[in-house]
Amino acid sequence: MSSTTTAGTAPVGSGDVVVRLRGIGKTFPGVIANHDIDIEVRRGTIHAIVGENGAGKSTLMKILYGVQKPDSGTIEIDGEQVSFSSPSDAIAHGVGMVFQHFMLADNLTVLENVVLGAERLHGIGDAAREEIRRLSATYGLDIDPDDLVADLGVGARQRIEILKVLYRGARIIILDEPTAVLVPQEVEEMFDNLRGLKAEGLAVIFISHKLDEVLSVADTVTVVRRGTTVATLPGDSVTSRQLAELMVGSELPSPSTEASTVTDVEVLEVADLCLPDPAGGRPLLSDVSFAIHRGEILGIAGVEGNGQAELVESIMGMRPAATGRIELNDGDIAGWSTRRRREAGIGYIPEDRHRQGLLLDAPLWENRILGHQTRRPNVKGPFIDRAGARADTERIVEAYDVRTPGIDTLARALSGGNQQKLIVGREMSGEPSLLIAAHPTRGVDVGAQAAIWDHIKQARREGLAVLLISADLDELIGLSDTIKVLLRGRIVGTFDPARVTPQQLGSAMTGATEEETQS
Amino acid sequence: MTVATDPVAVAPAKSRFRLSWPWILLGIAGILVVMSLLRIVTGVDDLDSSGTIRATLIAAVPIGLAGLGGLWSERAGVVNIGLEGMMMLGTFGAGYFGYFYGPWQGVVGAILLGAAGGLLHAVATVYFGVDHIVSGVAINIIAAGAVQYLAGMAFTGVPGGGQTQSPPIDRLPSITISGLSEPLGEIERENWFVVSDAAAVLRALVTNMSVLTIIALALFVATWWLLWRTAFGLRLRSVGESPAAAESLGVNVYRYKFIAVITSGGLAGLAGGFLALVAANAFRDGQTGGRGYIGLAAMIFGNWRPGGLFAGSMLFGYTDTLRLRGGGETVHALLLLVAVFLVLLALWQWRQHGRRSALIAAVLGVVVAGIYMVSDQVPNELATMTPYLTTLLVLAVFSQNLRMPAADGKIYRKGSAG
Numbered sequence: 001m002s003s004t005t006t007a008g009t010a011p012v013g014s015g016d017v018v019v020r021l022r023g024i025g026k027t028f029p030g031v032i033a034n035h036d037i038d039i040e041v042r043r044g045t046i047h048a049i050v051g052e053n054g055a056g057k058s059t060l061m062k063i064l065y066g067v068q069k070p071d072s073g074t075i076e077i078d079g080e081q082v083s084f085s086s087p088s089d090a091i092a093h094g095v096g097m098v099f100q101h102f103m104l105a106d107n108l109t110v111l112e113n114v115v116l117g118a119e120r121l122h123g124i125g126d127a128a129r130e131e132i133r134r135l136s137a138t139y140g141l142d143i144d145p146d147d148l149v150a151d152l153g154v155g156a157r158q159r160i161e162i163l164k165v166l167y168r169g170a171r172i173i174i175l176d177e178p179t180a181v182l183v184p185q186e187v188e189e190m191f192d193n194l195r196g197l198k199a200e201g202l203a204v205i206f207i208s209h210k211l212d213e214v215l216s217v218a219d220t221v222t223v224v225r226r227g228t229t230v231a232t233l234p235g236d237s238v239t240s241r242q243l244a245e246l247m248v249g250s251e252l253p254s255p256s257t258e259a260s261t262v263t264d265v266e267v268l269e270v271a272d273l274c275l276p277d278p279a280g281g282r283p284l285l286s287d288v289s290f291a292i293h294r295g296e297i298l299g300i301a302g303v304e305g306n307g308q309a310e311l312v313e314s315i316m317g318m319r320p321a322a323t324g325r326i327e328l329n330d331g332d333i334a335g336w337s338t339r340r341r342r343e344a345g346i347g348y349i350p351e352d353r354h355r356q357g358l359l360l361d362a363p364l365w366e367n368r369i370l371g372h373q374t375r376r377p378n379v380k381g382p383f384i385d386r387a388g389a390r391a392d393t394e395r396i397v398e399a400y401d402v403r404t405p406g407i408d409t410l411a412r413a414l415s416g417g418n419q420q421k422l423i424v425g426r427e428m429s430g431e432p433s434l435l436i437a438a439h440p441t442r443g444v445d446v447g448a449q450a451a452i453w454d455h456i457k458q459a460r461r462e463g464l465a466v467l468l469i470s471a472d473l474d475e476l477i478g479l480s481d482t483i484k485v486l487l488r489g490r491i492v493g494t495f496d497p498a499r500v501t502p503q504q505l506g507s508a509m510t511g512a513t514e515e516e517t518q519s
Numbered sequence: 520m521t522v523a524t525d526p527v528a529v530a531p532a533k534s535r536f537r538l539s540w541p542w543i544l545l546g547i548a549g550i551l552v553v554m555s556l557l558r559i560v561t562g563v564d565d566l567d568s569s570g571t572i573r574a575t576l577i578a579a580v581p582i583g584l585a586g587l588g589g590l591w592s593e594r595a596g597v598v599n600i601g602l603e604g605m606m607m608l609g610t611f612g613a614g615y616f617g618y619f620y621g622p623w624q625g626v627v628g629a630i631l632l633g634a635a636g637g638l639l640h641a642v643a644t645v646y647f648g649v650d651h652i653v654s655g656v657a658i659n660i661i662a663a664g665a666v667q668y669l670a671g672m673a674f675t676g677v678p679g680g681g682q683t684q685s686p687p688i689d690r691l692p693s694i695t696i697s698g699l700s701e702p703l704g705e706i707e708r709e710n711w712f713v714v715s716d717a718a719a720v721l722r723a724l725v726t727n728m729s730v731l732t733i734i735a736l737a738l739f740v741a742t743w744w745l746l747w748r749t750a751f752g753l754r755l756r757s758v759g760e761s762p763a764a765a766e767s768l769g770v771n772v773y774r775y776k777f778i779a780v781i782t783s784g785g786l787a788g789l790a791g792g793f794l795a796l797v798a799a800n801a802f803r804d805g806q807t808g809g810r811g812y813i814g815l816a817a818m819i820f821g822n823w824r825p826g827g828l829f830a831g832s833m834l835f836g837y838t839d840t841l842r843l844r845g846g847g848e849t850v851h852a853l854l855l856l857v858a859v860f861l862v863l864l865a866l867w868q869w870r871q872h873g874r875r876s877a878l879i880a881a882v883l884g885v886v887v888a889g890i891y892m893v894s895d896q897v898p899n900e901l902a903t904m905t906p907y908l909t910t911l912l913v914l915a916v917f918s919q920n921l922r923m924p925a926a927d928g929k930i931y932r933k934g935s936a937g
Contacts, residue, residue, distance in 0.1 A: 088769040103767045105760035107925055108753075116757050117768030119750030164768075 018043050018203045024073035033059040033229045046204045048214040051224035057207045061174050065097040066090035083305040096165030097174040102157050104149050109361040111145035112166050136164050139196050155186035156510045179213055191217045212506040219253035229469035240502055244474050261295035262481050267465035268292045273324035275310050284310040285489045292465040299468045299480030303509050308469045312438050318343050347427035351438035357423045360412040365393040367411050372430055396425035401416050417448025424455050435459055487511050555716040561852035567716050571722035579797050579836025580735045584790035585814025586828045588783040596759035596781030596927040597644050600655030602787045605636035605810030609791025611666045612804020614685035615673050622691045633788015634781050641780035643774055648930045696725040729797045743825040755779055759924035762931040782842030801860035811831055816910045822921050838906040847896040852904050856889035
């Protein structure tokens with residue numbers, strides 16, 4: 001039975017326990033990813049594992065799939081204790097995994113992708129083709145073995161991933177954040193597929209941090225927080241608020257404790273921002289308008305891929321095709337270059353710190369200069385001011401608690417949380433008037449997350465305007481003064497975080513209810 | 520984000536062109552008709568005489584084998600610009616083992632030395648993660664130096680040999696079917712439209728055909744079968760398309776990359792061996808003359824597929840042959856074909872891609888036609904450039920429609936999956 005620190009009733013499963021994890025622990029250098037994990041999964045059920053980003057869900061599933069070996073604890077499959085040293089071992093015991101990022105070769109056909117690595121089962125010819133057609137028909141996956149993967153959409157690719165797992169005879173299927181890349185209709189279709197698998201007697205383990213989705217499909221929910229299981233609950237008698245509280249524990253920042261600091265001085269005004277799709281589809285952004293005032297945090301909620309990244313990049317001047325009015329401190333900045341915008345006082349915490357925020361193979365003090373390469377203390381005249389930049393990097397490391405051996409360390413050597421703290425420190429220097437924070441706590445540990453939240457609150461108190469993009473609804477509700485919901489490139493709702501629930505936001509994000517609440 | 524992709528709108532995929540036997544035969548017939556017309560219009564008989572075709576085959580085989588090496592390597596995701604160096608090693612291997620032990624031993628030696636070059640490239644790129652281009656260029660430089668040094672050691676003082684070349688090597692057996700060769704020669708001399716041209720092609724195939732040429736042709740078929748019809752080939756190609764996906768399914772990525780690059784080296788070595796044993800009858804320093812690079816270009820022209828590569832190497836082999844045989848006069852006749860080709864291309868571009876590229880092709884076509892009209896011979900200096908100009912022209916035209924293996928040239932680290 002699960003060791004539960006809060007409420008924990010035994011879920012009434014519909015079958016035998018097929019997976020039993022007991023006391024699983026895994027430590028990486030400097031980070032405890034998992035400890036004392038206890039989970040039981042039953043045949044013919046959908047078992048959701050929920051938790052925040054960085055709570056240790058993915059590590060746990062990699063352990064179950066044999067990608068990583070646990071440091072302690074036992075895994076039992078069908079009552080038999082097993083030890084996996086590679087995914088092949090897991091596959092041999094009927095465990096299959098669908099990764100968050102699709103593992104498909106675009107230029108190969110569906111058939112080739114599916115049979116790869118399992119050529120011994122049915123060969124690579126007509127027998128395999130027949131088997132794929134049979135599986136596709138049995139589980140309603142609607143897959144043609146001779147399509148080229150490059151021609152298929154995201155939903156179909158995910159079904160291929162599921163088919164790959166079924167083809168290998170898996171009876172236990174792990175899905176890692178399967179809905180992150182899907183649009184709402186595709187999510188529904190996928191859930192129907194999952195119910196089909198369940199009806200055939202398979203066990204589905206479903207990892208997510210989107211609570212509404214979890215509740216709509218899961219029979220049992222296990223909550224993971226800071227690397228350990230804190231509760232296992234039946235899916236039909238729990239609310240998403242309860243789950244949210246279990247997920248964040250006492251870490252959930254409470255909006256009521258922060259007095260409003262919103263002033264009536266507009267810092268950023270965006271009017272009628274449009275961005276056409278270069279590929280010719282529907283516009284990435286249409287008629288987005290909003291204003292952020294001094295001391296205000298504006299949160300943008302939305303299912304990933306609904307225009308958040310494009311909005312941020314338009315404001316930063318990285319999308320030349322954007323049209324509309326963007327005013328910073330009452331000056332029109334629409335035609336400005338990204339550098340000029342930054343110099344005018346925009347700080348930017350990018351969504352993907354490895355791709356945009358840092359030079360991973362440069363030392364910290366050089367990373368300090370990035371984006372501030374025209375300003376003191378980094379330059380003197382046309383030259384880089386090494387001493388100035390280094391001294392200021394020391395200041396950031398100190399003030400923002402960046403845990404590093406020194407400022408000559410390469411950025412790559414830091415943990416995600418410390419990398420992010422360095423970026424926050426850098427963007428807060430140079431006296432910005434607007435801070436754009438895109439997923440500021442994505443993939444960082446809980447300690448760093450709290451620290452980054454504190455810095456954002458601090459910035460708000462000091463009179464910055466903050467544009468906060470996040471997939472974590474609790475983060476949005478906890479930090480924001482106003483929340484706007486972006487759906488298919490349009491703002492479809494404005495909410496007061498003091499009164500809105502994650503469910504309401506969730507339904508606005510998926511377009512279930514449009515324009516329902518106005519604050 | 521790809522989220523917006525509407526699966527319904529994308530699903531009816533455009534039918535992809537597949538090379539099937541009817542198409543191949545139709546293509547061969549088309550080429551015969553065009554060449555026959557060109558021969559009659561220009562009156563240059565050497566354009567497709569059996570001698571030219573035989574020479575084309577001999578020029579094409581090293582390019583094709585090198586390209587086949589490139590294909591193996593790049594299908595597994597390793598760019599192999601070191602083909603040229605591996606060919607050099609092959610020429611020396613053929614020269615050394617061919618002279619001291621016998622021609623068949625020379626073939627084996629060429630393959631082994633080329634494979635050694637491939638092994639070096641594999642260790643550097645796959646195991647140590649060196650940039651593929653850097654490693655390849657280094658191999659070319661090392662091979663050039665090593666071959667000079669080894670040749671000096673091996674052949675100085677040997678009768679007929681010297682610092683830069685080996686003594687003549689015994690010939691590999693070649694096959695002539697005299698019962699067919701003679702009558703086909705008769706037909707060829709009649710200069711009948713198409714019939715004589717077909718006879719010339721057949722005559723080239725049954726006269727004095729080296730065994731190594733037949734082996735090379737068989738290697739094309741074997742490569743196609745291995746890479747596209749076996750589980751081994753699927754795994755090898757998957758490593759070049761998406762190594763992370765392959766690894767997540769239990770494919771040993773490093774092992775397949777090693778096999779591919781070493782095979783690549785072996786094929787490039789055999790290409791070099793062909794130069795020393797069949798095209799010439801001795802090893803000479805600098806014998807490869809950039810054919811490794813042209814092989815790479817032929818592979819790109821062939822869209823990383825054996826059939827296309829074969830066509831590409833024949834094209835380059837043909838232009839190379841014209842340079843060596845008739846020179847100015849034949850190349851001049853070819854200009855007419857190029858002009859017609861460019862005009863046709865312009866028409867096609869107009870429909871497919873838009874006006875600008877069509878206009879460029881049309882203007883070029885007119886210019887080439889003009890040169891054809893006002894001159895009656897291409898200067899020999901220019902004729903020498905034909906193969907290289909063809910390479911540039913062909914790649915410029917076709918590169919828009921090519922698709923290389925998705926993970927080609929990318930360094931993959933074990934354990935990146937998941």
